Amino acid sequence: ELKVEQNPLFLSMQEGKNYTIYCNYSTTSDRLYWYRQDPGKSLESLFVLLSNGAVKQEGRLMASLDTKARLSTLHITAAVHDLSATYFCAVDQGDDMRFGAGTRLTVKP
């Protein structure tokens, strides 16, 4: 059974700092997604990573995928308050997507 583990689960950052969120998964997959969720809101698709070595960047966020290591990372550069949210990775498993538990990010001034 596919398991998806994210760490850390909670992350408090100072504005301007860099940090990385990790997503490990247990079985082979070549399709990984990152979502953002603001408190009380729905999930918004951030990145879709479709192959080994894929790298996507949007603003201060950069996601990468290493299918051999079964690892994806979401790197935050020079964090700003607007990035405060919960970030989920999700791994494609054929007919469904399995989600990690989420990383609650708080960016402080």
Added chain:
Amino acid sequence: NAGVTQTPKFQVLKTGQSMTLQCAQDMNHEYMSWYRQDPGMGLRLIHYSVGAGITDQGEVPNGYNVSRSTTEDFPLRLLSAAPSQTSVYFCASSWLSRSSAISGYTFGSGTRLTVV
């Protein structure tokens, strides 16, 4: 351009009551699914459908029923509500073809359900 529409947004049920959470999408997506979100557990798949007339169980299907009579609608029925079903429920849809599923799922705004 509604995307995925869920109703209601909030609901309080008494233990043993039944109800239906509604989900409709206007993007002609073949794939639809229901997730529940509980603190610290991410999203867990309840049921999914790959097209009208086809449904299957996900990770946590017990206590829930679904049907898919049209491409647009995918209602979730709670047969006899229990406090353990207190959660936030999300409906999602996407293209079915793996080559087309490049944008992830489109999620509804969620239904916050409390069972007392």
